[in-house]
Amino acid sequence: MKCMITPCEISVRVSIRGRGAKNYEDKGGHMSKTRKLLSLLLALAMVMALFGLAGCGGAAEEPAEEPAAEEPAAAEFTTLTEGKIIVGSDTAYPPFENVVNGVTEGFDVDLVKAIGERLGVEVEFKTYKFDALIAGMQAGTEFDMIASAMTITDERKQAIDFSDPYINSNQSLAVAADSTIATVDALKSGDKVGVQSGTTGEKWAKDNLAPKGIVVTPYDDILAAFNALSAGDIVAVINDAPISQDVVKDPARKAKVVAEIPTGEQYGFAFNKSNTALRDAVNGALAEIKADGTYVEIYKKWFGAEPLSIP
Secondary structure (H helix, E strand, O other): OOOOOOHHHHHHHHHHHHHHHHHHHHOOOOHHHHHHHHHHHHHHHHHHHHHHHHHHHOOOOOOOOOOOOOOOOOOOOOOOEOOEEEEEEOOEEOOOEEEEOOEEEOHHHHHHHHHHHHHOOEEEEEEOOHHHHHHHHHHOOOOOEEOOOOEOOHHHHOOOEEOOOOEEEEEEEEEEOOOOOOOHHHOOOOOEEEEEOOOHHHHHHHHHOHHHOOEEEEEOOHHHHHHHHHHOOOOEEEEEHHHHHHHOOOHHHOEEEEEEEEEEEEEOOEEOOOOHHHHHHHHHHHHHHHHOOHHHHHHHHHHOOOOOOOO
């Protein structure tokens, strides 16, 4: 409010009016009118003084507080069990997933648990054979998502939905530590090569090695393939590079990775096509994990080095 008149101005004007009133009293006939006029002027002065003091002497109005910013709404999705994401996984694929003393652990496990924390839900892993996971996901009755070092492919996309990729992975050739085989081209007709059943490694081997007369031998899990390599049952293993590098770190395996096979592969988490809300929620949490450094911490824990790239 602007100050239109000050208390000092009011007092001066009242005193002038008072002097005029005395002159009126001296004229006798105007006494009654003078008193009425003086009363009106005094009342008006008091009202103006009150408003003047309120406008000039009162405390300035504080600006209205802005409403607090609303927190982003929690992602809405459904799961088989409220407050929990059940994960289907082939838990014999270290360092991505493995069972040690009854506890499921690994890169995928820690990554999904970090996602669960951001979504405010528990995470439970259940073990299945790798080649049964997609059918189980389509049924949608046993688990909510797949986290099992699964390569994103166009063929698999016809049956299930994938998250954004969470790791880059090429294929690799592993052989016995004393083997002279150094490249895929050194394999010859009649050689037996081990793969994990249902994997892209198996597909690559069937597409590229089987036509040359090389025998592609599938195993239920990759550790079984490496056991066969140690036993001399096969001469090589075709498998995802990060996995094979981790396996051969154990000196007892007496194996080595001798070649990387570029394929441009990436892993993703998988979902039933009807549960896009869960997929989107996981993608949002995964993006945060990549951005805030959590991803690198988990990767270093399980692979012993920072990732060469983050998809």
